[in-house]
Amino acid sequence: MNGVQAAVALGKRELIRQVRQPASILTPMLVWAFFVGGFSGAIGQDNTDQNLTAYMIPGVASLTVMFASIFASISLIQDRHDGVLRAALISPAPRWSIVAGKVGAGALVAMLQGLVVLASLPFVGAELSIVGVVGACFGLALISVALIGLGLWLAWIVDSSQGFHGIMNAVLMPMWLTSGAVFPINDAAGWLRMVAMLNPLSWAHSAIRSSLGMTGIEGMPVGLDWIVSVGFAGACVVLAVAVMGQATKRRATLSE
Numbered sequence: 001m002n003g004v005q006a007a008v009a010l011g012k013r014e015l016i017r018q019v020r021q022p023a024s025i026l027t028p029m030l031v032w033a034f035f036v037g038g039f040s041g042a043i044g045q046d047n048t049d050q051n052l053t054a055y056m057i058p059g060v061a062s063l064t065v066m067f068a069s070i071f072a073s074i075s076l077i078q079d080r081h082d083g084v085l086r087a088a089l090i091s092p093a094p095r096w097s098i099v100a101g102k103v104g105a106g107a108l109v110a111m112l113q114g115l116v117v118l119a120s121l122p123f124v125g126a127e128l129s130i131v132g133v134v135g136a137c138f139g140l141a142l143i144s145v146a147l148i149g150l151g152l153w154l155a156w157i158v159d160s161s162q163g164f165h166g167i168m169n170a171v172l173m174p175m176w177l178t179s180g181a182v183f184p185i186n187d188a189a190g191w192l193r194m195v196a197m198l199n200p201l202s203w204a205h206s207a208i209r210s211s212l213g214m215t216g217i218e219g220m221p222v223g224l225d226w227i228v229s230v231g232f233a234g235a236c237v238v239l240a241v242a243v244m245g246q247a248t249k250r251r252a253t254l255s256e
Contacts, residue, residue: 007098007100007101007104011102011104014075014101015105055184055214057121058118058181058214059179059181059205060117061114061136061140061208062176062179062181062205062208063176065110065140065144066147068113069106069151070147070165070172072105072110072144073148073151073164076151077158078161099152099237099244102148106144107145110140110141111140111141118133118137121212127213128212132211135207136212139204139205139229143201145233145236146235146236148240149233149235149239151164151168153242153243154171175200178195178196181201181205203224203225203228204228204229
């Protein structure tokens with residue numbers, strides 16, 4: 001079995017696992033009903049005539065993607081304890097295929113859940129275009145790929161569901177809160193803006209909002225937010241592949 005076939009097989013397994021958990025769609029549907037059904041009237045518009053509800057929805061979509069990515073990453077711990085991962089590691093399939101299967105399937109599910117949340121934008125007065133929606137979906141996919149890659153790396157190190165949830169919450173929630181998901185970075189205090197600029201999620205949110213015709217990070221070269229987002233996703237995937245490679249070397253050493 002070559003790398004592509006192994007990645008497709010593992011990806012199908014992940015998709016079946018997540019489809020059999022219908023509760024995973026509950027979060028985006030609740031968020032959708034929350035914003036469309038009642039939150040839009042409570043927030044309305046600020047004194048600059050900016051639609052704050054529309055501004056917040058991409059950030060909430062990324063939060064939905066973040067939760068879905070955590071569930072996709074934690075499956076590595078279960079596979080490790082069930083012996084499934086051991087079988088994959090001793091197979092001739094390359095290590096990147098394991099990461100590709102999990103990241104591909106997890107990112108697809110997470111992006112679709114985020115898209116459900118973005119679908120509420122027209123109901124709160126935001127205008128959407130096909131190009132904008134495609135760009136936003138790509139941005140959500142980059143966030144998911146990055147977080148799943150990071151999650152797979154941490155899941156292998158922690159090897160405990162309880163510890164994994166604690167670490168991911170300690171890492172990801174501060175990243176999300178300081179990324180401008182629910183407030184404009186451009187209007188933040190100086191120190192918080194500096195923190196946000198160092199946060200890769202801030203650039204992903206900027207790219208998504210720019211695609212949707214909203215305000216991103218001001219004063220930055222055009223396209224820099226996309227470059228940073230792609231780089232962050234790529235670096236996290238490299239981390240996940242590296243930890244799988246180390247696991248294979250350790251297993252080979254023990255078997256000698």
